[in-house]
Amino acid sequence: MHIDLVxxxxxxxxxxxxxxxxxxxxxxxVGILFPLAHDDAxxxxxxxxxxxxxxxxxxxxxxxxxxxxxxxxxxxxIVIPALYFPILLMLLGLIFRGVAFEFRLKAHSxxxxxxxxxxxxxxxxxxxxxxxxxxxxxxxxxSGRHFAGGSxxxxxxxxxxxGAGLLFGYGLLGATWLVxxxxxDLQKKSRAQARTCLFGVLAFIAMVSLWTxxxxxxxxxxxxxxxxxxxxxxxxxxxxxxxxxxxxxLSRGGEFVPFIAAMGLFAMCYLGLGVSVFPxxxxxxxxxxxxxxxxGSQAFLLVGTLVILPIVFMYTGWSYYVFRGKVRAELGHx
Amino acid sequence: xELDPVLLSRLQFAFVIAFHILLPxxxxxxxxxxxxxxxxxFWRGDATYLRLxxxxxxxxxxxxxxxxxxxxxxxxxxxTNWSGLSDTAGNVLAPxxxxxxxxxxxLEAGFLGILLFGRKLVPPWVHLFxxxxxxxxxxxxxxxxxxxxxxxxxxxxxxxxxxxxxxxSWVDVIFNPSFPYRIAHxxxxxxxxxxxxxxxxxxxxxxxxxxxxxxxxxxxxxxxLLILLVPLQIVLGDAHGLNTLEHQPVKVAAMxxxxxxxxxxxxxxxxxxxxxxxxxxxxxxxxxxxxxxxLHDMNGVVKGLKAFPPADRPPxxxxxxxxxxxxxxxxxxxAVVTWGVWLRLRGSLFDSPAFLFVCNFMAPAGFVxxxxxxxxxxxxRQPWVVYGLLRTRDAVSPSITGLDVxxxxxxxxxxYAVIFSAGLFYLFRIAxxxxxxxxxxxxARLSERPARPLSAAEI
Numbered sequence: 001m002h003i004d005l006v007x008x009x010x011x012x013x014x015x016x017x018x019x020x021x022x023x024x025x026x027x028x029x030v031g032i033l034f035p036l037a038h039d040d041a042x043x044x045x046x047x048x049x050x051x052x053x054x055x056x057x058x059x060x061x062x063x064x065x066x067x068x069x070x071x072x073x074x075x076x077x078i079v080i081p082a083l084y085f086p087i088l089l090m091l092l093g094l095i096f097r098g099v100a101f102e103f104r105l106k107a108h109s110x111x112x113x114x115x116x117x118x119x120x121x122x123x124x125x126x127x128x129x130x131x132x133x134x135x136x137x138x139x140x141x142x143s144g145r146h147f148a149g150g151s152x153x154x155x156x157x158x159x160x161x162x163g164a165g166l167l168f169g170y171g172l173l174g175a176t177w178l179v180x181x182x183x184x185d186l187q188k189k190s191r192a193q194a195r196t197c198l199f200g201v202l203a204f205i206a207m208v209s210l211w212t213x214x215x216x217x218x219x220x221x222x223x224x225x226x227x228x229x230x231x232x233x234x235x236x237x238x239x240x241x242x243x244x245x246x247x248x249x250l251s252r253g254g255e256f257v258p259f260i261a262a263m264g265l266f267a268m269c270y271l272g273l274g275v276s277v278f279p280x281x282x283x284x285x286x287x288x289x290x291x292x293x294x295x296g297s298q299a300f301l302l303v304g305t306l307v308i309l310p311i312v313f314m315y316t317g318w319s320y321y322v323f324r325g326k327v328r329a330e331l332g333h334x
Numbered sequence: 335x336e337l338d339p340v341l342l343s344r345l346q347f348a349f350v351i352a353f354h355i356l357l358p359x360x361x362x363x364x365x366x367x368x369x370x371x372x373x374x375x376f377w378r379g380d381a382t383y384l385r386l387x388x389x390x391x392x393x394x395x396x397x398x399x400x401x402x403x404x405x406x407x408x409x410x411x412x413x414t415n416w417s418g419l420s421d422t423a424g425n426v427l428a429p430x431x432x433x434x435x436x437x438x439x440x441l442e443a444g445f446l447g448i449l450l451f452g453r454k455l456v457p458p459w460v461h462l463f464x465x466x467x468x469x470x471x472x473x474x475x476x477x478x479x480x481x482x483x484x485x486x487x488x489x490x491x492x493x494x495x496x497x498x499x500x501x502x503s504w505v506d507v508i509f510n511p512s513f514p515y516r517i518a519h520x521x522x523x524x525x526x527x528x529x530x531x532x533x534x535x536x537x538x539x540x541x542x543x544x545x546x547x548x549x550x551x552x553x554x555x556x557x558x559l560l561i562l563l564v565p566l567q568i569v570l571g572d573a574h575g576l577n578t579l580e581h582q583p584v585k586v587a588a589m590x591x592x593x594x595x596x597x598x599x600x601x602x603x604x605x606x607x608x609x610x611x612x613x614x615x616x617x618x619x620x621x622x623x624x625x626x627x628x629l630h631d632m633n634g635v636v637k638g639l640k641a642f643p644p645a646d647r648p649p650x651x652x653x654x655x656x657x658x659x660x661x662x663x664x665x666x667x668x669a670v671v672t673w674g675v676w677l678r679l680r681g682s683l684f685d686s687p688a689f690l691f692v693c694n695f696m697a698p699a700g701f702v703x704x705x706x707x708x709x710x711x712x713x714x715r716q717p718w719v720v721y722g723l724l725r726t727r728d729a730v731s732p733s734i735t736g737l738d739v740x741x742x743x744x745x746x747x748x749x750y751a752v753i754f755s756a757g758l759f760y761l762f763r764i765a766x767x768x769x770x771x772x773x774x775x776x777x778a779r780l781s782e783r784p785a786r787p788l789s790a791a792e793i
Contacts (some may be wrong), residue, residue, distance in 0.1 A: 051447075051451065052446075052447030052448075052450070052451045052452070053447055055399070055402055055442075055443040055446055055447070056440065056443035056444050056446075056447070058402065058406060058443075059435065059439045059440050059443045061406060062405075062406060062409060062435045062439055063432070063435045063436065063439075063440075065409045065410055065413070066409050066428060066431040066432040066434075066435050067428075067432050067435075069409070069412065069413070069420055069424050069427075069428035069431065069432075070424065070428035070429045070431070070432045073420055073421055073424025073425065073428060074421060074424075076412075076413050076417075076420050076424065076428075077413065077417035077418070077420045077421035077424070077731075078417070079413075080410060080412075080413025080414055080417065080420075081413060081414055081415075081417045081731035081732075081733050081734060082733065083414075084414050084731075084733075084734055084738055084742070085738075085741075085742070087410055087413075087414055088414065088742050088745065091406060091407050091410060092745060092746075092749050094403055094406060095403040095404065095407075095749060095753060096749070096753070098399055098402060098403035099399055099400055099403060099753055099756070099757065101399060102395050102396045102399045102760070103396075103756055103757070103760055106396065106760040106763060106764065107760070145421055146417070146731075146732045146733060147417075147731075147732075147733040148733065149733065150733070151733065151734060151735065151738045293424055293425045293428070294425045294500050294501070296425075296500065296501055297424075297425040297426070297428075297429055297500075297501060300429055300501070300504055301429040301432055301433070304433055304436065304437075305432075305436060308436045308437060308440075309436065312436065312440045312444065315440075315441075315444045315445070316440070316444050319444050319445070319447050319448060322447075322448060322452055322455050322456060323447065323451070323452075323455070
């Protein structure tokens with residue numbers, strides 16, 4: 001095998017994780033905004049807007065985990081144990097919110113417990129995904145082929161800040177999703193929430209952008225040396241442009257554009273993150289090439305992935321198409 | 335006391351997988367059952383099938399959701415607690431797990447929305463197609479995960495370089511020696527588990543004299559499947575046992591409670607295996623029988639536990655008793671099915687209060703057998719995580735402490751206690767309510783497109 005498949009797998013894994021962030025991002029965001037709804041009917045609508053798709057959205061998380069193990073097993077074996085508690089708490093959060101979809105409507109008097117479960121689970125899962133991101137950018141203590149740090153290394157200002165920032169981020173995705181999927185009062189409310197979240201997101205983007213270069217000299221060097229600065233200057237400029245477009249569209253009654261623009265903001269942040277850490281898959285010690293699985297394993301999985309992933313995109317897209325349009329309030333409980 | 339991260343990680347894995355497997359044990363069979371019901375309704379137009387499908391789809395929605403969330407936990411366990419396994423065996427196992435996600439999980443999730451909420455949004459044949467896709471997804475998932483699991487029992491098609499495994503032949507990895515037996519035995523076990531739940535719920539409604547046409551139909555369908563599958567499962571179990579004897583003889587020695595290597599090996603019916611004295615206490619055994627069913631020769635020599643170094647033996651008592659529980663439940667199932675067939679031939683299947691009463695209590699039978707069988711095979715693989723290659727204690731993540739794992743295990747136990755109790759409670763509530771009445775079912779099919787995806791439990 002002479003073809004280097006590492007770049008291909010880097011792209012596939014990058015796309016997979018990004019799909020997860022976007023898709024579960026908006027349904028986790030709906031969970032974060034859940035208690036702000038003014039009545040039970042609105043909460044039901046909010047949940048209905050994501051009920052047919054949340055399960056598929058979370059499948060991208062499984063794909064991200066297993067594909068990381070398949071393409072870069074050494075990274076999986078170092079990064080995941082290092083994130084022992086953030087991952088544990090994220091998983092428990094996902095459990096509480098995932099079961100709430102069905103349990104909520106089977107419960108009679110206990111419905112408010114599952115509302116709480118949906119909200120709390122979404123917040124906890126989101127916060128700890130943000131923590132994971134922060135820890136990742138900070139980097140890992142590695143000795144040989146093992147994580148050499150402690151299980152509570154994540155309790156540091158930067159990861160906790162990214163955790164809080166992601167709450168606004170997913171909140172923005174959730175709110176703009178609801179602007180697109182609902183109408184009337186709920187839509188109006190979501191529009192206002194989207195604005196608040198956008199402020200929060202921009203504040204955190206600014207903070208993280210100023211903070212990260214000081215986390216590691218390599219990040220500083222990547223962004224603030226010539227000629228990189230010139231090549232990378234479009235990243236913050238485009239980000240600012242998207243933020244302005246999002247704000248204006250929210251003010252002018254746009255229904256689709258805010259959601260698209262919110263996804264665009266995520267794309268730019270994700271790109272910025274990639275620029276910062278490349279070519280490391282375990283910052284700041286192990287590169288993608290160091291951690292890669294055998295070319296045979298990468299090739300075996302690639303063949304199937306190139307065939308199956310487009311089909312997955314097709315039927316997932318079709319499923320979204322079937323459930324297109326506004327979610328309605330017709331709630332006749334049998 | 336020193337907290338051992340290895341032991342605690344094993345307990346945690348056993349805990350999260352045991353609770354997770356209860357869901358696929360039920361939903362794999364149920365997804366196929368829903369395909370049959372939807373298919374029959376599609377071709378025959380008999381609304382009894384539709385009402386049954388609506389009912390069992392509600393049960394499916396609740397259990398599938400729990401299966402998804404408890405399933406997401408599983409791949410991460412391999413990283414958080416078993417990074418030694420991911421590092422050494424990632425080349426081999428991870429592509430199989432990724433294929434499971436790509437082929438099976440996306441398929442299930444992509445069509446689940448249509449199956450649960452799309453009946454009024456798509457043409458009937460598309461809805462049926464969605465049911466087929468979800469059902470196929472559950473089977474594809476079983477294929478890949480059991481292939482990976484089987485490889486850990488009977489590794490094949492690999493070579494070792496610098497202590498890590500590299501694949502020489504994917505065909506040999508995927509279709510490793512124990513895989514065909516394991517998948518046949520496991521999936522048949524899943525179908526049997528579902529069928530016993532179906533006949534138990536139907537029997538309960540028949541005893542209450544409610545939902546009679548639907549319950550009779552479901553009872554007949556469930557029993558019809560069990561007549562085929564329960565005897566088949568005994569044959570498959572025997573074949574799987576013989577395969578295990580070939581590849582993991584020490585596991586079979588533990589299952590049989592045999593310490594000495596001997597010809598005319600006895601079948602031990604009851605015993606308390608004692609590891610310190612390397613013998614059984616209170617043993618009741620039938621001479622020669624084990625040699626007969628393991629080797630099909632009364633004079634065949636069966637290896638005993640003492641033929642293996644103590645460091646390579648699994649915990650004998652757990653394997654021995656889990657095996658007896660599985661076989662015992664299997665015999666009980668066979669008895670109930672035989673009784674059902676006899677009543678059927680006499681034409682009094684639905685009128686025997688005693689039979690319906692017994693069926694009622696068979697609901698958990700399949701789950702017990704699945705957990706017991708799973709315990710036999712997994713505990714029986716110890717002290718290895720990859721049999722003969724990688725010891726469990728060498729696979730644990732080096733960075734985690736006993737306290738870390740104790741904390742996480744306690745959290746998992748607390749959360750699962752809440753979630754699984756609630757889930758069981760709601761499943762009972764749905765089961766007790768039974769299939770929708772005629773009017774509701776017609777409404778579900780005929781009303782206009784209202785675009786109101788709800789909980790599947792509402793349809």
